[in-house]
Amino acid sequence: MDRLTPEQRHKNMKNIKSKDTEIERILRKALRDKGYGYRKNYKALPGCPDIVLTKYRIAIFCDSEFFHGKDWEVLKPQLEKGKNADFWINKISKNIERDDAVNKELLYLNWTVIRFWGKEIKKHPEICIQVIEETIFENKLDGTELEEEL
Incomplete structure (x- = not known):
């Protein structure tokens, strides 16, 4: 059963951010605490x-x-039972397709792609950092590391 009025739902959806989300801030802080420099929302890629x-x-x-x-x-299947099913199924399907295309494009450009789910970051940021550090180590072995930072 739907508990939100259309106005409440509109307000909720309007407040969803695409940059500097809570999960991004948690992971960035964990990287900073480990001494890693990074760029955020890197438009060059x-x-x-x-x-x-x-x-x-x-x-x-x-x-x-x-x-x-x-x-x-x-x-x-859960969305198919809900309101505005076609909109949400189409939107999320396109997001999945876009994520896959971006992954392939970055791999083609010789970049390593790591995707974390929000709940993974919130519950276990230390495991996310461990995955990143293992990837750094592997990239060093493979010679993927750049001589100088871009």
Whole structure:
């Protein structure tokens, strides 16, 4: 059952941010605490990654579960039962397709892509940092690390 009025829902949706979200701030703080420099919302790369470690050629995206279609095979049937189903299914499907295209484009440009779900970042930022550090280590072994930061 729908508990929000259309006006309340409009206000909620209007307040959803695309930059400097809570999950981005949590992960950036964890990176800062570990001494890593980064760029945020880096427009020089496809998809404008939320966080970029240019020295290591790592592009990081902090994805919300709903808008980026986590467990899409479960979420999609739920949306089909709800209001405005066609709009949401179309919107999220396009987000999933765009995320996939951005990943491929960045990989083609020899960048490593890491995508974290928002709940992963909120519950276990230390594990996210561990994944990033392991990727840095692997990139150093592969020679993906840049000589100088861009």
